[in-house]
Amino acid sequence: MFLGRNRYRVPRGAPLAVAVLAALSLIGCHHKTRVGRGRSQAPVTSPAAKHSSRKAAAPVAVGYTEQGVASWYGIPYHGRPAADGETYDMETLVAAHRTMPFNTWLRVTSLQNSKTVDVRVIDRGPFVGNRIIDLSKAAARQIELLGPGVGPVRLEVIAAPADIPSNDFYAVQVGAFAVYANAERAREQYAGRFGAAQLTIKQGVTPLYRVLVGKVGSMSAAQELATQLQAEVGGVFIVRLDQTVPAVQAPAPE
DSSP: OEEETTEEOOOTTOOHHHHHHHHHHHHHHHTOOOOOTTOOOOOOOOHHHHHHTOOOOOOOOTTOEEEEEEEEEBTBTTTSBOTTSSBOOTTSSEEEOSSSOTTOEEEEEETTTOOEEEEEEEEOOOOSTTEEEEEEHHHHHHTTOTTTSEEEEEEEEEOOOTTOOTTOOEEEEEEEESSHHHHHHHHHHHHHHHSOEEEEEEOSSSOEEEEEEEEESSHHHHHHHHHHHHHHHOOOEEEEOOTTOOOOOOOOOO
16 A cells, blocks of 8 residues: 555565565665656766777668758868767768768769769768768768758769778777777787777867777778677777878877
8 A cells, every 4th residue: 555655555464575575566666767758868977988889880881871951161170080080071972971880982972963972981961950961071061061051962882982091091990098008008008919900099178099909901891800800898889091191199298
């Protein structure tokens, strides 16, 4: 019989099991978290944990299509790190997509003029309404999207072009550290095992030192390495190595 908030009466002579069940139900009530409609309670994690928790997305089959609204982005993002770690250049044919794996190639067709452009996914977004892709300025120019800014498009996953330059290299990010010494220690360990490992820095309020393992010349080889490392440490993803990024120097002692 229920007598009020968090109070129960167990009938006299009831089995011990009934009393135990009543007590357990009270414990459950005390540990519930109330979450408002449409909201969720996000766990609190360190910047390094947030950055290193991203996993390599599963490949999307060639021929997969989406339809929606495209937009484009340029300054002030030009010259800044994209989500995959390389430097965003608005005059290259790249794009941002919310879920497509990095280095997925997409054929973007304007539904207004039927013009097309092939882009490579390197970034995350757009996070606005029904938009499904953010194109670089160069890509938007090819389908005459610069003026209107937004427009309806159709996306189709395509195979990577056969004429990708042979000097392209890929690595696997295994973690990001707020403390340089920890990042350098990890880099040395992975370099000893895999022959190549480097640090890059992601600037912010708290700089993060990213550990990139390997230097392979194809996505298939990078995926094999990512699969091996995923089984060991989890939360890895493939990045295209940016040849223009300078070597990371140890911070000056305070």
